[in-house]
Amino acid sequence: MRNVVVIGGGIVGLSVAWELTKRGQDVTVLEKEARWAAHQTGHNSNVVHAGLYYKPGSYKARMSTAGNRSIVDFARQYGVPVEVCGKLVVATSDAELPALAVLAERAEANGVPAKLISPAEARDHEPEVSCVGALRVESTGIIDFPAVCATLVRLLDETSADLRLNSPALGIRPGRHGGVEVATGTDVVHGSALVNCAGLHSDRIARLAGLTPSARIVPFRGEYYELKPERRNLVRGLIYPVPDPSLPFLGVHLTRMLDGSVHAGPNAVLALRREGYRWRDVSARDVADVARFPGVWRLARKYAYPTGVDEVRRSFSRHRFAASLARLVPAVTADDIVRHGSGVRAQALRPDGSLVDDFLIETTRNQVHVLNAPSPAATSALEIAKHIADVVSDAAA
Structure with a gap:
């Protein structure tokens, strides 16, 4: 059995750890803060995005559309507050109508349930809105992403995953018998593979691990x-x-x-x-x-x-x-x-x-680095995790 070291305790890192654990891997998660989801995950809008904005075929398009379903299913299964309420994208001038039509076409290409509606129909949903046209997107929702993380931590605890707060990655080097070693200041963690989900510090972690990131x-x-x-x-x-x-x-x-x-x-x-x-x-x-x-x-x-x-x-x-x-x-x-x-x-x-307008994931020997995962990464976290777990599994094969 392999031990995978995951750096970063936001929703992406915890989702990766959970997916790897489900596949039978031992996992150690290192988070430099004293609590989970301390930064991007804990400071976002808590919107479950539908996937209509992104270039068809891109990571963001595929993973947010699938993630819209999987994160809602996860929340309902484990009792995390979630509501699929839909949203309006509104054109406030005639000059914006062509861009709204393009957005509707992109929604269709990405498999997102959306419909162009009139100003009167828009006011049926939002009586105070002002627009000359609108796009109604049914699958957008709202959720408590920090609560998703708390649930993932509980699930990981139940699998005896090694979850470490106050554990910054200060040094990374190849292991003497393969794999990697990560120094935290109080300990050296040995792993057969490394997954970098450090968010705001992901490029620095990549350089610490010997990678020259492209961004x-x-x-x-x-x-x-x-x-x-x-x-x-x-x-x-x-x-x-x-x-x-x-x-x-x-x-x-x-x-x-x-x-x-x-x-x-x-x-x-x-x-x-x-x-x-x-x-x-x-x-x-x-x-x-x-x-x-x-x-x-x-x-x-x-x-x-x-x-x-x-x-x-x-x-x-x-x-x-x-x-x-x-x-x-x-x-x-x-x-x-x-x-x-x-x-x-x-x-x-x-x-x-x-x-960089798409998720950016770069790999090297025994390492996977998530170098760009802003919105809609929280929506897509479970799908990003499946992709990364596949990469880790392929590297082990």
Whole structure:
């Protein structure tokens, strides 16, 4: 029996560990924080994505469409809160209608149940919405992803998996008798194989393991507001704008959560620390890494003005943030929203300045590195895990 070392205790790492365990592998999971799902998994929108945005045939398209079903089935099987409520993607001007039609075609190509509807039909779902056309997506849902992780931890505990918190990977080298050795500062963990699911630090773990990754992680912070309790009636479900196809982000949207609260956001600004949830969270090392990477400057030349400037302005202005929401629901004003929190997206960027727009998984001897797994990775986690377990099994054959 092989022992596989998984680095990273978010939803992807825990899902990989669970899938490997089901296949008869011994597993050790190393998480540097004192709790599971501490970063991307614990700071996301808790939306179960349908899979309509992604290029047909891509990892994201295939894994999110399948993941939409598997994560909901998992939640229902183990009692994790989940609701398949559907969502609206709305065009707020005639200029957005062609892009909405393309999105509908992509949904059909990806096998996503979606239907173009009229403004009147859209208001049947969301009485306060303003649009000239909309796409109704039935399979989108909301879930408690941290609760999914807590369930996975419980299931792994029941299989006697070796789960270690406060265990950062500080050194990685080939094992003396094959496999790998991972130094945590207090111990050296031996494994026949290594799976890197370190999210915001995945590129650094890859380099620590001797791989030269094809992309670098650049952190983008997404900031959220929420509607005040007395204004939650303005939104019944999920309302999204038509996304800009040239950007990796879906735009500011409104999401009713399982507890009835309504979250608004996120925007997207460059974070000054890989785990920088506030402007004052600054890491000299992380800033220097960004400044030295030529891909960032090439990206900046393309997007800094006006897109980047607008995002920064919105970060500091509740009125600008509310104005973005009012494009979707005109009744929303700056007095209706309050700060809620933020998350940091681990976005992989290539040296030429291009954003990696699909999941990026690279392998070397006895190693699998998940180097780009932002949204919809949480939705797709069980499917990503099956793929990685196949890779590990093939390497052992």
